[in-house]
Amino acid sequence: MAESDPLSTRQGQAIYSPLVLKTYDLWVLGVSNHLLWRCPTAKLRALYNRNISANHLDIGVGTGYFLKHANWPDSEPNITLFDLNANSLQAAAQRIARLNPTTVQGDVLQPLPEIGPFQSVGICYLLHCLPGTMAQKTQLFDHISEVMAPGARIFGATILQGDAPRNWPAQKLMDLYNRRGIFSNTHDDQTALEAALHSRFVSVRIETSGCVALFEAAKS
Numbered sequence: 709m710a711e712s713d714p715l716s717t718r719q720g721q722a723i724y725s726p727l728v729l730k731t732y733d734l735w736v737l738g739v740s741n742h743l744l745w746r747c748p749t750a751k752l753r754a755l756y757n758r759n760i761s762a763n764h765l766d767i768g769v770g771t772g773y774f775l776k777h778a779n780w781p782d783s784e785p786n787i788t789l790f791d792l793n794a795n796s797l798q799a800a801a802q803r804i805a806r807l808n809p810t811t812v813q814g815d816v817l818q819p820l821p822e823i824g825p826f827q828s829v830g831i832c833y834l835l836h837c838l839p840g841t842m843a844q845k846t847q848l849f850d851h852i853s854e855v856m857a858p859g860a861r862i863f864g865a866t867i868l869q870g871d872a873p874r875n876w877p878a879q880k881l882m883d884l885y886n887r888r889g890i891f892s893n894t895h896d897d898q899t900a901l902e903a904a905l906h907s908r909f910v911s912v913r914i915e916t917s918g919c920v921a922l923f924e925a926a927k928s
């Protein structure tokens with residue numbers, strides 16, 4: 709896809725250089741989650757701990773922070789890391805090296821390769837990085853559903869606009885991130901997210917904290 713294509717997935721992952729990944733946990737999980745997005749990182753850790761299984765696929769892995777701090781239900785879980793950016797894959801794989809994860813590089817807005825089936829899939833802070841309308845970007849759920857076992861859990865969180873409460877610095881930073889293509893969430897709202905989940909999954913639960921929607925659901 710051309711770089712100027714508004715539906716190109718290149719920009720949403722391009723920022724994750726080794727240097728940026730070194731500052732990610734402090735800036736995003738330490739500062740932004742608390743002061744800007746108003747979703748304490750502890751809530752995201754709890755989301756992981758409620759939903760992870762011993763046969764887990766993580767998509768959009770970043771630094772691997774949540775995988776490192778998760779309470780795995782088994783001492784030798786089968787973990788696959790999937791990301792478009794090789795730096796993220798390397799950082800996350802190193803972070804949880806003792807768990808011996810498998811890494812797969814690819815674009816979640818394309819059909820996934822033959823992997824799985826998995827019992828849980830995490831997509832934390834991925835949707836707001838993906839281009840397109842909520843209806844376009846949530847096509848990732850169709851790709852992910854293909855690699856989920858019956859009854860498997862899908863969960864994650866995403867930063868919304870729409871009616872989501874945002875303080876002034878959060879609005880300004882989000883505008884900047886959208887101008888730079890780091891975020892593409894200008895038209896993302898909770899109603900569209902709910903519709904996308906309900907049309908594909910069962911036992912859908914969405915909780916909001918600040919401008920973050922935390923969601924979890926299951927494949928029937």
Ligand SMILES: C[S@@+](CC[C@H](N)C(=O)[O-])C[C@H]1O[C@@H](n2cnc3c(N)ncnc32)[C@H](O)[C@@H]1O
Pocket residue numbers: 717720721722724767768769770771772773790791792793796814815816817831832833834837838
């Ligand atoms: C904001 S980070 C989230 C990291 C981690 N999940 C967290 O919550 O801290 C977004 C991650 O999604 C990856 N990503 C962005 N677009 C992607 C795409 N189209 N397909 C797969 N991964 C993508 C980025 O490379 C990056 O590792």
